[in-house]
Amino acid sequence: MAGQRVQRVAAPLRTQVLEALRQDILAAEFEAGERLVEARLCERYEVSRTVVREVLRQLESEGLVTTVPNRGPVVTELTSRDAEALYEVREALEGLAGALFAERATAERREQMGKVVRRYARSHRKAGLAERLEMKDEFYDALISGAANPIIDSTLRGIHARVQMLRGLSMRAAGRGPESAKELTAIYEAAAVRRDAAAAREACEVHVRNAAATALRELEARSLEHSAG
Template structure:
């Protein structure tokens, strides 16, 4: 996923006390997802404070949350940095994601209400509009809204909870796969097939379409990670 319109102000946090910590966490997470900070890059507290416009205390709380999500790691004598996802780790995440999201698609087709289907239809249209013209932040928001509607309509709390545990790394890998030329267009086409199955209330077809979408994304993301890994020694020299 390529960032093409974000500015420093895009990561400023609105000062609403009751939700401020969550907003700070979201801001730093989004900065990582759009490539403001790259895998392996340090996350200096001063820079994060300037970016978000909040105190070190709030930034540290946000970093602890992102560490628990596996999005950052804290290195002794070095501090926090963006976590690297290896090709092997990515494959494992995608294997789990394929099973769970395939099931979510099937459950949605079989049990979602007409109102939930209408809402998913609206979020899909918003998703399609965001890819050619939207910023990376807008694209992340639209993709998250689509999947949240899908999971809500699936109506399985255990499924939603399990995917939420992987959510940050899923989003990171999603942004990685979308870097590939032509992947955005292919992704929309795959989701269009999924939407057709959901509209038809065909659980089997919906599960197959959802699983295929994840497998295709996995192939792209893992290839990018392998290329990046292979290039690292040359970059050090």
């Protein structure tokens, strides 16, 4: 496993390591269920155990890491049923968020969504996984903030944290990038341009259903591959 030296730049060291390990997990540098051994992480990122422990606690709160009795921290392993349950709730809440965005979003939030959708459509083919995930995070920040509902905000952000690993699986799948760009554009046009709440709800639900189908297919393929191995 190749090391990833963390650069000593302006951002706090903990933040740099957190981002590096998060992206390594999402990029499948660490397998689901794999133990995250502190000593190896210290060597990989060239940081202290204190930093590694802080980062692991943060990733556990995000759902990417699970502490298992007698094993310690491991990369969270989601079952197909776990994934289905998450996507069911996500579909319902994102549909509602899209409808509320159409009704409530300020001009600033609509402009924010438009900028990230256009950037994603323009650059997703060349962008790496980390950059695409960052753009999707920006899109959802605009969508959730524009819905102006604090319960949706806290609940949906929590679901997104838990679904990050599945999102990484989905976005790495062949052909998913162009499909996702079309779906985000449809959400933007319905919610921010036409301000059509019903169409925005449907566009959000379609996007989540398609992402779910792709992620579940990739999850099943990975499970079969591991079984064969």
